Amino acid sequence: MTSMAEPSFRESVDLMFNRAVALMDLPPGLEEKIRVCNATYTVRFGVRLRGQVHTFTGYRSVHSEHMEPVKGGIRFAANVHQDEVEALAALMTYKCALVETPFGGSKGGLRIDPRQYEEHELEQITRRFAYELIKRDLINPAQNVPAPDMGTSEREMAWISDQYARMNTTDINARACVTGKPLNAGGIAGRVEATGRGVQFALREFFRHPEDMKKAGLHGTLEGKRVIVQGLGNVGYHAAKFLSEEDGALITAVIERDGAVVNPKGLPVEEVHNWIARHGGVSGFPDATHVADGAKVLEEECDILIPAALEGVINIENAAQIKAALIIEAANGPITAGGDQILREKGVVIIPDLYANAGGVTVSYFEWVKNLSHIRFGRLQRRQEEARHQLVVDELERLDRYLGDAWSMSPGFKEKYLRGADELELVRSGLDDTMRTAYQSMAEVWRARDDVTDLRTAGFIVAIERVAQSYRAKGI
Numbered sequence: 001m002t003s004m005a006e007p008s009f010r011e012s013v014d015l016m017f018n019r020a021v022a023l024m025d026l027p028p029g030l031e032e033k034i035r036v037c038n039a040t041y042t043v044r045f046g047v048r049l050r051g052q053v054h055t056f057t058g059y060r061s062v063h064s065e066h067m068e069p070v071k072g073g074i075r076f077a078a079n080v081h082q083d084e085v086e087a088l089a090a091l092m093t094y095k096c097a098l099v100e101t102p103f104g105g106s107k108g109g110l111r112i113d114p115r116q117y118e119e120h121e122l123e124q125i126t127r128r129f130a131y132e133l134i135k136r137d138l139i140n141p142a143q144n145v146p147a148p149d150m151g152t153s154e155r156e157m158a159w160i161s162d163q164y165a166r167m168n169t170t171d172i173n174a175r176a177c178v179t180g181k182p183l184n185a186g187g188i189a190g191r192v193e194a195t196g197r198g199v200q201f202a203l204r205e206f207f208r209h210p211e212d213m214k215k216a217g218l219h220g221t222l223e224g225k226r227v228i229v230q231g232l233g234n235v236g237y238h239a240a241k242f243l244s245e246e247d248g249a250l251i252t253a254v255i256e257r258d259g260a261v262v263n264p265k266g267l268p269v270e271e272v273h274n275w276i277a278r279h280g281g282v283s284g285f286p287d288a289t290h291v292a293d294g295a296k297v298l299e300e301e302c303d304i305l306i307p308a309a310l311e312g313v314i315n316i317e318n319a320a321q322i323k324a325a326l327i328i329e330a331a332n333g334p335i336t337a338g339g340d341q342i343l344r345e346k347g348v349v350i351i352p353d354l355y356a357n358a359g360g361v362t363v364s365y366f367e368w369v370k371n372l373s374h375i376r377f378g379r380l381q382r383r384q385e386e387a388r389h390q391l392v393v394d395e396l397e398r399l400d401r402y403l404g405d406a407w408s409m410s411p412g413f414k415e416k417y418l419r420g421a422d423e424l425e426l427v428r429s430g431l432d433d434t435m436r437t438a439y440q441s442m443a444e445v446w447r448a449r450d451d452v453t454d455l456r457t458a459g460f461i462v463a464i465e466r467v468a469q470s471y472r473a474k475g476i
């Protein structure tokens with residue numbers, strides 16, 4: 001997708017990092033320590049399928065262990081490679097720092113096209129990959145906690161969690177070895193949609209600040225804003241659904257693998273999503289114009305562009321033709337460093353990936369804390385009334401100890417917990433608070449400093465400063 005003249009994804013992330021550190025005052029040694037990826041483990045393993053052994057290649061990369069466990073999704077895609085996994089791991093470090101989840105950065109990938117396999121085959125492959133990573137503590141509740149990413153979902157997380165539990169039968173915290181699990185296997189309400197929900201909360205927060213909107217030439221509210229979404233998968237679908245159903249935005253185009261569907265009056269997101277599930281793509285969807293070359297639709301008129309599929313889709317080849325006023329990077333790395341420069345010069349405002357898609361890791365943090373505390377979230381008051389004995393008090397004290405950080409991230413959280421809110425309400429308000437606070441810390445730098453002209457650089461500055469503080473405190 002990217003031209004030969006462009007840096008790789010990892011080099012792009014490094015260039016963005018360099019832009020930020022050039023405006024900071026870090027000792028050069030520390031700068032280098034933060035930038036580099038600590039380790040990448042490559043594994044090749046065989047699985048007997050359909051009568052013959054198939055060999056698969058997988059990676060787990062640890063970018064920074066300034067805080068442990070390290071955190072980051074596992075991606076299943078046919079073209080996954082080391083450079084990509086390392087770029088994604090680095091982004092996880094900065095993302096966690098920006099939203100103040102106490103994790104280092106990591107990422108995993110398995111080179112596989114999951115659509116080519118039956119469910120039972122995928123289970124075998126996933127369990128075998130997990131076995132390799134668990135053996136080396138690259139999946140472990142205290143050290144390295146994966147989550148879903150492109151091509152994986154709560155189904156794969158349940159297999160990984162079960163695999164870990166089988167290999168660590170005495171680990172009472174086994175369930176905290178992975179997040180994004182189904183609710184009935186130790187998951188938390190609101191995790192599936194968390195990243196898309198976070199994109200919605202990020203946009204709502206942006207639209208609360210007229211001075212920031214002005215920089216993009218936008219005014220008013222989200223109502224009636226024309227939105228183009230690329231990728232109607234987990235992240236893109238939820239973001240598009242919430243923005244259209246709850247904020248009145250118009251989803252004027254959906255770009256998928258097989259082309260795009262366009263309707264200036266707004267597409268019914270739920271129906272497009274169901275159509276893709278039944279037909280494997282958007283082709284044939286009624287009441288819409290079809291465009292065979294989907295990527296071209298990124299260049300259509302709109303107010304907000306949401307790339308939510310792949311990296312590098314906006315690059316030096318097409319950035320000049322982009323007409324959106326605002327781009328929110330729901331995917332990781334959808335804009336190359338070259339594309340970023342062109343867009344900045346054009347005055348397009350970009351809400352960067354390290355902030356925009358942090359909803360997933362934020363709710364993953366709640367899930368991890370829930371698993372470690374061994375306490376059900378929510379509805380305490382009702383049970384308090386029912387139980388009325390010491391156990392409840394003990395539970396609250398225990399939760400206070402475990403949730404100290406989570407509560408401090410979200411001022412409304414403890415108050416809601418105490419009045420008996422359910423788990424979903426707690427998760428949602430915690431996520432909302434987190435997205436608002438992180439936006440403000442990033443936007444303050446953007447507004448206050450003349451030498452910081454974009455939100456990405458501002459976000460990197462905030463994140464790198466926090467990682468640096470952590471290294472300084474550890475005495476490195």
Ligand SMILES: NC(=O)c1ccc[n+]([C@@H]2O[C@H](COP(=O)([O-])OP(=O)(O)OC[C@H]3O[C@@H](n4cnc5c(N)ncnc54)[C@H](O)[C@@H]3O)[C@@H](O)[C@H]2O)c1
Binds near residue numbers: 148233235256331360
């Ligand atoms: N799942 C999460 O919680 C999460 C969290 C943070 C960031 N992300 C990032 O969001 C992005 C999407 O992840 P996801 O979990 O939604 O993945 P997903 O696999 O659920 O969805 C990806 C979607 O993109 C579509 N797609 C693939 N190739 C395409 C192409 N060439 N053109 C248009 N559409 C294409 C797929 O058909 C699918 O609908 C990735 O960059 C991922 O790293 C995901």
